[in-house]
Amino acid sequence: MNSIQKKIWALAAVVLFIMVAIWITLTYYNQKTQDQYNDILQRYLRMNEVTTASQMTVTALNNYLQTPNKLNLAQLDWSKEQIRKARLEVIDLRNADNDFALTNYMNLIDSLVETTDRSLMFRSEKETEDSEKAFSEATRISKYISDMTLTLLDTELKTYDRFYRGIIEQSTEMKKMGIWLLLLITFLLMLFTYWFSLSITNPVQKLTQAAKELSRGRFDLQIEVQSNDEISFLAKMFDRMRININNLISEIQQKAQLENELQQSKLLLQESQLRSLQSQINPHFLFNTLDTLSKKAYLEGSEETSDLLASVAGLLRYNLKRLDRSVTLYDETKVLKMYMEIQKTRYTDRLRFLVSIDESCLYVQIPGLTLQPIIENAVIHAIEPSEDGGTIWFRVTDGGDRVTIEIEDDGPGMPELKIMQILKEYPVETEGHSTGIGFSNVVKRLRLFYAEEQIIDIESFPGGGTKVILNIPKTRAVEKVDKASDRG
The missing domain is CATH 3.30.565.10 (Histidine kinase-like ATPase, C-terminal domain)
Structure with a gap:
């Protein structure tokens, strides 16, 4: 992967990491708060279920005493089963603040179930008066359970009042912290983005400035780009090109007349113009000069430049001598290969x-x-x-x-x-x-x-x-x- 691509992926990874971190933090906080709310709500609901179950039990007992049949008896058994389940769930609500009250609460539930069973027993023994007394006691116990439920709920409200206030204060602080965190992240991202953009734009600007200087004919300015990406490699190649061009210009400037004639040879000329050009230059001087340049390039280790100059010399020699016959x-194929x-x-x-x-x-x-x-x-x-x-x-x-x-x-x-x-x-x-x-x-x-x-x-x-x-x-x-x- 290229260095610039790595920088772009790094920026994307940083942004993605920050977004994921914020999302995980907010999700965790919201889930924690939600779990606390659910726990408190479940405590209220469990106590309320006891009250509801006790009232249903008394109602079912009354229905059975009035109309003793299998349907009403089944309804009564189901109601007693519900209040037993509610009692088991209430046990988990015990803490230091409600230990005594909750113990009395559990005893009332047991008393209700016991009184209900006693009323059924008297009813089965045809002792109507005792059965009715037991029903009245069950009704009174159910009322006590309702009152005790309200008392426990009030205790719970007082117990968790601080918790509610703490959540509200915590939410306010979280909002403030979220704003400051957002500003901090925005600042850091802008700072990182600015540094990231500079690492790309600065080398490009230097390379652009160097290109402008080259276009103005200044081939003596060294191109330096301090980076470790593709732009640095491009700058090195650009500087090498500048050096090669500068060396070539230095050699050509020593032969100003030759440079002028070589430039003229690139123009579009008709056959008459080519002959006119041939009469204005000395072919031997031109060929000898190109041979000299070719040998000099070879001695300096530039074999490709030497071969190129040799091909140019051969092509010019052919063009000047072979046009008229x-x-x-x-x-033709030989000179064609030189040209190619x-x-x-x-x-x-x-x-x-x-x-x-x-x-x-x-x-x-x-x-x-x-x-x-x-x-x-x-x-x-x-x-x-x-x-x-x-x-x-x-x-x-x-x-x-x-x-x-x-x-x-x-x-x-x-x-x-x-x-x-x-x-x-x-x-x-x-x-x-x-x-x-x-x-x-x-x-x-x-x-x-x-x-x-x-x-x-x-x-x-x-x-x-x-x-x-x-x-x-x-x-x-x-x-x-x-x-x-x-x-x-």
Whole structure:
């Protein structure tokens, strides 16, 4: 996991931890308070159940005495069972404040049950008067139980009055503490977030400032970013790039005239402009200088830079010498590989160049600087605009009396109108060509060289890539005529 991701996850974990801690604390406090309330309420309810059960017992006894049947007897037994259960539950309510009162309370319950049983016994023995006396006593005991229940409830209320007040005060204090805790957490989170944001934004700001200074041409300022994440690595790579650029500029500044000519060689020039440029510079001086730079880079350990300069020298030498006459397909493919080496250095892994060549076809004559502008067009329009780069295929196959050359890319393709403009030799702008020879110029030179119109074809549609197909004869029409005249 990347360092910045770790920081973000750490911030999320801190916030989540604080939220969970607050939630657990509030839940625990609420549950504790609720349990205390439930305990007190259960005490009141149990005492009230005794009163209710005693009254139900007296009522059931009266119903049975008035109408002695199995239903009323069953109701009476059930009522006695309820008051016994209530008595067992009341036992758990004993404490130091109500010990004496609760003991009398339990005795009253036992007396009620005993008196009820005695009334039933007299009733079964036909002693009506004694049964009624026992019923009256049971009624009086039930009334005592009700009064005693009220007394116990009053005692409970007095006992837990402090508890109620304590809960109210505790709730008030909890509210105050919650407010202060919320303010403290908010402050800590803001402080942590501020520190967290600074750990990311400060390096980015330094890197941005360094980029601004580089854009102003100040390559001598060292880039220092104190962090342990991806931005630090990016800053190191950026500083290394600055050093490389600064070294390159220092070397180029020693040869101001050469720099000017090299910059001029990157402009889009037509064939006449290229010749004009050739007449303005000394090729030997240019090539010797590039060779010197290449050897110097090699001695300094920059072998890739040395190879790159060697490729540039070879490409310039070829461009200046081969434009005005035909060359073999072997020469064209050789300089094409030099050109692609330069482009691979520029685009690295974004550019994939796949080659398939039938070497038996490399002796065929072709106009100089034919393949490079086509490949260059593919690089500019298919590879450069794509963030992921792309692939260019270069194929040379034997087709009998002709050689087929295919240059294909997987870029965005061309609209049909542009294809027609190229094939009909209408002026088409092709920005960025180092040779200054446009696509339409290549088409025109091929047709003039081979004296054929159907020498080139383009297959493309938007979004489907572009394939340029050259069907060149192994023997030019001029060469055929020369051979026929020699035979005659």
